[in-house]
Amino acid sequence: MNTTQDIAELQIIDKQKIVDFDIKEFTIELLVTKYLTGLDDDDNDIYIPTYQRKFVWNIDRQSKFIESVVLGLPIPYIFTADTGDGRLEIVDGSQRLRTLVSFISGKLKLKNLSILDNLNGYKYNNLLKSRQRKFNNTTIRMISLTDKSDDEVRFMMFERINTGSSILKDMEKRKGIYGGKFIDFVYNECAKHPLFVKNTTFTENMEKRGEPQELIIRFFAYSDRYTDVRTGVNEFLNDYTNSMNKSFNRNDLYKRFDRMLKFVDSNFPYGFSKTPNSNKTPRVRFDSISVGIHLALEKNPKLSVKNVDWIESEEFKSIITAGGQNAPKAIKNRIEFVRNQLLSLI
Incomplete structure (x- = not known):
């Protein structure tokens, strides 16, 4: 007869089988390109699904994120899921990706920076060409669920990442999970x-x-x-x-x-x-x-x-x-x- 420990172990092994992931590393330039190319036709390689919340970061928060990238500080992983057709769906990280796009496209003007305060008022094009290249070549790590993992796992990851967040509200989580x-x-x-x-x-x-x-x-x-x-x-x-x-x-x-x-x-x-x-x-x-x-x-x-x-x-x-x-x-x-x-x- 199986003990309760044996039953618990079998459950762990069974559930682990459906969680399969890769670790990818893209330059910011490639990440932004993969998001923007085909965006209008909903055919971009990396996309933000409908259940994700809108762009809610304010300019101060966006600016601080860009400052962190320029300083070379560790950037949290972006979580994605392979949808089976080669496209990667953003599960967590849409605010970071949108901020990068906004900055590189010239829409974001940095403000209220305390460390790199000389960059306040700067847009991407105000940076030296050499600094633009270094920014574009900065790599962002990504954990990507493979297509072996089903929708349940993708939503479970979304919930675990965001549960308890003071930023993500109940309706946003409900939209993501359900x-x-x-x-x-x-x-x-x-x-x-x-x-x-x-x-x-x-x-x-x-x-x-x-x-x-x-x-x-x-x-x-x-x-x-x-x-x-x-x-x-x-x-x-x-x-x-x-x-x-x-x-x-x-x-x-x-x-x-x-x-x-x-x-x-x-x-x-x-x-x-x-x-x-x-x-x-x-x-x-x-x-x-x-x-x-x-x-x-x-x-x-x-x-x-x-x-x-x-x-x-x-x-x-x-x-x-x-x-x-x-x-x-x-x-x-x-x-x-x-x-x-x-x-x-x-």
Whole structure:
């Protein structure tokens, strides 16, 4: 009979078989060329997949990275995965690659450098030709999963690299780990719905971090399963996203989303915002209103209301500002408060 240690060892050996990688070393010039050549036709040798976040590094951070390269400081590995057709998909390192491209193309002007402060205000073309050559010939190391490793391993690597990062937010990790048809639907259709754009407000940083898409997934997940929340909300949303990627009815979801937005647009003067000058849409406010409306319309598709003055009531404010908003009871209370108000059940 196998001991528990034998079983554990067999599992380790089995899982190790699917993790196969190479270590590559490219010059910056070659790395940038492989990214840019064929970029417009999505045929570049090294590419950034749709699940990766947008370019979010600010100029200070980009400048400091370029300074590190010029100084010859150790640069973290770039992680890639061979997709089977010879192309390399960036799993981690897109911000570094984009920064190199921005600098070499002349878009990035260095600023706020403390060590090489004489380079402040410099662009790539301001460097001596000899320094440009040295910069281009600097090598960047890369760990690349071979095509023997499957999608599960690639996403597992993405998660392990980014879990716990103060830079990568929940929606960015969700997009990376659970990217699929449902995520594409949320990003490419729902987030671009004119009434969603009209009735929500986000800062530029919130847009980059995927906050609009976070709210949309919360709407679908809570409107389907808000009474099923048992663990942390992030885990709940991840499980929902994963299940929807496997099977979901696009038309039904879009109709639900569209119906809710039309009701908001017709009845809520500030949409999901607290005031006409708000620069962000609070999550708990969006959850309460959007899901409460959906539940009310499920009960009465022809629902008509005279006013929504209760949205400014102290009772509603206390419900959505109390502590522990991610607790199952708090989620249930705020959603059902809106539903009941709309149905005149209170």
